[in-house]
Amino acid sequence: MRTAYSVETVRAAERELMARLPEGALMQRAAAGLAAVCAGLLGRVYGARVVLLVGPGDNGGDALYAGARLARRGAGVTAVPVDPERVHEGGLRALLAAGGRLAGAVPGRADLVVDGLVGIGGRGGLRPAAAALVERIPAGAPVVAVDLPSGVDADTGEVAGAAVHADVTVTFGAYKPGLLIDPGASRTGALRLVDIGLSLPDPDAEALQHADVAELLPAPAAESDKYRRGVVGVLAGSAQYPGAAVLAVAGALRGGAGAVRYVGPAADAVLARYPETLIGRGRVQAWVVGPGLGEGRAAEVAEALADPVPVLVDADGLRGLDPQVLRARPAETLLTPHAGEAAALLGTSREAVEAARLSSVRTLAARYGATALLKGSTTLVAHPAGGPVRVNPTGTAWLATAGSGDVLSGLAGSLLASGLAAVDAASVAAYVHGLAGRRAAAGAPLHAQQIAQFLPEAWRDIREEARYGTGRGGHRA
Numbered sequence: 001m002r003t004a005y006s007v008e009t010v011r012a013a014e015r016e017l018m019a020r021l022p023e024g025a026l027m028q029r030a031a032a033g034l035a036a037v038c039a040g041l042l043g044r045v046y047g048a049r050v051v052l053l054v055g056p057g058d059n060g061g062d063a064l065y066a067g068a069r070l071a072r073r074g075a076g077v078t079a080v081p082v083d084p085e086r087v088h089e090g091g092l093r094a095l096l097a098a099g100g101r102l103a104g105a106v107p108g109r110a111d112l113v114v115d116g117l118v119g120i121g122g123r124g125g126l127r128p129a130a131a132a133l134v135e136r137i138p139a140g141a142p143v144v145a146v147d148l149p150s151g152v153d154a155d156t157g158e159v160a161g162a163a164v165h166a167d168v169t170v171t172f173g174a175y176k177p178g179l180l181i182d183p184g185a186s187r188t189g190a191l192r193l194v195d196i197g198l199s200l201p202d203p204d205a206e207a208l209q210h211a212d213v214a215e216l217l218p219a220p221a222a223e224s225d226k227y228r229r230g231v232v233g234v235l236a237g238s239a240q241y242p243g244a245a246v247l248a249v250a251g252a253l254r255g256g257a258g259a260v261r262y263v264g265p266a267a268d269a270v271l272a273r274y275p276e277t278l279i280g281r282g283r284v285q286a287w288v289v290g291p292g293l294g295e296g297r298a299a300e301v302a303e304a305l306a307d308p309v310p311v312l313v314d315a316d317g318l319r320g321l322d323p324q325v326l327r328a329r330p331a332e333t334l335l336t337p338h339a340g341e342a343a344a345l346l347g348t349s350r351e352a353v354e355a356a357r358l359s360s361v362r363t364l365a366a367r368y369g370a371t372a373l374l375k376g377s378t379t380l381v382a383h384p385a386g387g388p389v390r391v392n393p394t395g396t397a398w399l400a401t402a403g404s405g406d407v408l409s410g411l412a413g414s415l416l417a418s419g420l421a422a423v424d425a426a427s428v429a430a431y432v433h434g435l436a437g438r439r440a441a442a443g444a445p446l447h448a449q450q451i452a453q454f455l456p457e458a459w460r461d462i463r464e465e466a467r468y469g470t471g472r473g474g475h476r477a
Ligand SMILES: NC(=O)C1=CN([C@@H]2O[C@H](COP(=O)(O)OP(=O)(O)OC[C@H]3O[C@@H](n4cnc5c(N)ncnc54)[C@H](OP(=O)(O)O)[C@@H]3O)[C@@H](O)[C@H]2O)[C@@H](O)CC1
Pocket: 014, 015, 018, 026, 027, 028, 030, 031, 055, 056, 057, 058, 059, 060, 062, 117, 118, 119, 120, 121, 122, 123, 124, 125, 126, 127, 130, 146, 147, 148, 172, 196
């Protein structure tokens, strides 16, 4: 599990550790790790042109001390401060003593740029003086961000105005949620964590990795039968959107349940493609409700919600949901909106949800008393009682294709029916779906049926890598 911690938590852990260490020891650990990553990227340090963008706080201090280490190995290091009156004193002294120099403007050429403008002390978008330095970063020069790309909110991943686009981010002590969640995540490039010895409590966000998913994936026991494995009911599709039913069933058939039961007007289309589907009402261990339902189906949605089993609500099923009804349910509810549907549930705009994904998913879960999976560039899963938000590390923007969400809801519902808790079903489904999407796309456009077709391969890869370390991996960073 990759875990991430809020600024407040990181600061508290830092204070606790700093009290037990000589002054400046933590910053030296950070700078040593940063310099090592920079040296690795440069290959040859001697003679390399390194530019440090230096803000007024300790983030600038880290950059200066790392620059001093590179200068001692023969790099030509130029520090450009945002404000020459406010530069980390010890760091500047170290850099100058190592042969580095101070400049008033960003040089036109660099082999490496180090972004030490702001770290966890940054608030809001970059101010004009800092943003002006970012604009002058020489084209093509690789950028290493110190702790986080300046301009990205460490706690949320929100970006208000200008922000650095890093090729590599070297973060200290712990990942911060903003490094894992878009739009911040798309600015970090490759993530490197430098251990500075912090002891940390429970995380604020967490991302599953192959081994975690492998442990959660259901597998039939020797004495299993189709009913014991769980039956998932799919209430989806309409005369207008029969394909949504087919795609939700396609996902559900590949999600671990022993049988898929379809309810709705698209039975012919479903059977034509998947004759193994059971048709019509009957007992189920979980419901998937909503894909392609169209209008005027509220009574059927209400009927499914009245069944005391876990229910996943997606797409048209999300319209006009009553939080009181969800809160009163004796079993878990899982909502799987995209940003537009989440906006409707929260009474805000799609843009507001996309700009603040973390707070949106938390609010949604708390307000509706349901587990919430917010789809999109970074899929997030929140539990109604709080706790760490799950951040999905797999996926590709090629997944933004019609019907992709229907496959996801079928898959997640099938995992619910096989007994996973809603948070696990949601985050495992997003993980496997994202991996299948990447396999299916392989750099080219894909369509939703392909995602479903690649689910077994993704599933197998996860199990194999966890067991033998032989899979092809699934992590974005
Ligand atoms: N603590 C530790 O043990 C360790 C900490 N470490 C390092 O310290 C970093 C935290 O350092 P920090 O607390 O000094 O804050 P930092 O990120 O440099 O930013 C504050 C400065 O930026 C300014 N500023 C703020 N917002 C801005 C904006 N939007 N646009 C422009 N400027 C803005 C703000 O200006 P002010 O508001 O004061 O005018 C203030 O001067 C942390 O990320 C890690 O790198 C490591 O060495 C490991 C050990």
